[in-house]
Amino acid sequence: MLSKLLLPHYLQKIGWLILVPFSLLLFSNNYFDFNFSFLEFEVREGGLFEDAKENFTNELALIGVFVSLFLIAFSREKEEDEYIQKLRLDSLLLAFYANTFILIIGTLVFYGFGYLEFMGYNMFTIQLIFILRFRWVLFQQKKYVLAL
Amino acid sequence: MKNTIKVERAKKDMTQQDLAEKVQVSRQTINSIEAGKYVPSTVLALKISKVFGVALEEIFELEEND
Incomplete structure (x- = not known):
């Protein structure tokens, strides 16, 4: 599965x-x-x-x-299971949302002079936001589980 | 969806880790199911009920807003 x-x-x-x-x-x-x-x-x-x-x-x-x-x-992940995969999917969706949002804001703000540089950085937002969100939730979960 | 995993675990004197190992998922998964944050797949739900040796409906119960 x-x-x-x-x-x-x-x-x-x-x-x-x-x-x-x-x-x-x-x-x-x-x-x-x-x-x-x-x-x-x-x-x-x-x-x-x-x-x-x-x-x-x-x-x-x-x-x-x-x-x-x-x-x-x-x-x-070391222990990959269905819950981790759901987290993965959620994080990916969030990263795409954020990317679209940043793209719209960036186009409004930077169009013209700094647009190329902005787009250059924007190439990494999906990966970065995905990794940050996914890692963060996993980290929080681990902390909570260990505290029990 | 409500579930009585915590109660069933207590009856069998099992930790989250024990149950996690028996059904081959991570401890976080069991934890989030118990907390009602995650609804397990049918496969995992069946595995859990098998470990406890009780019927599925006795562990998992639909709520009004489901």
Whole structure:
């Protein structure tokens, strides 16, 4: 009866482990122009306005963060059961609601100058809100159960 | 939906953990069912009634707003 689409539990730990370096990389790439020189490739013929080389540090960091959030969000819990799956579904729904809400607010507020940056951050809201809500409810439950 | 899991557990002198292990769910699940926060699936409800050895209707009871 349980969903078989979830990843094995150990991938959750790996997700948390790689989230830290990739987030740091994304942050330093975005705000301090940090680039790995070995990720620079010639991708096109250079022209007057375009450099022939492209650095892929940014792409690596973004994909890294996506993958780590994905691993954290969608790997099985140690004790996965129907109640946990209901929590999962509820949290996913809440994350989608929040994402739509933020999207509407952001479009009203940031349309124009900062819109691209806003959308860039907004790419992570579904995963982040899902993880935060799901973890929070589980944490509260565990605390309550342990107190009994 | 109301349930008498807590009472049945007390009769059998079982902890939430004992029952959770017998029906193969987490302790949180048993806890939320007892608290009325979660309605178990038919499969889980049947498993619970089997553990207690009583009829399903004796453990789970519909409420007016169900």
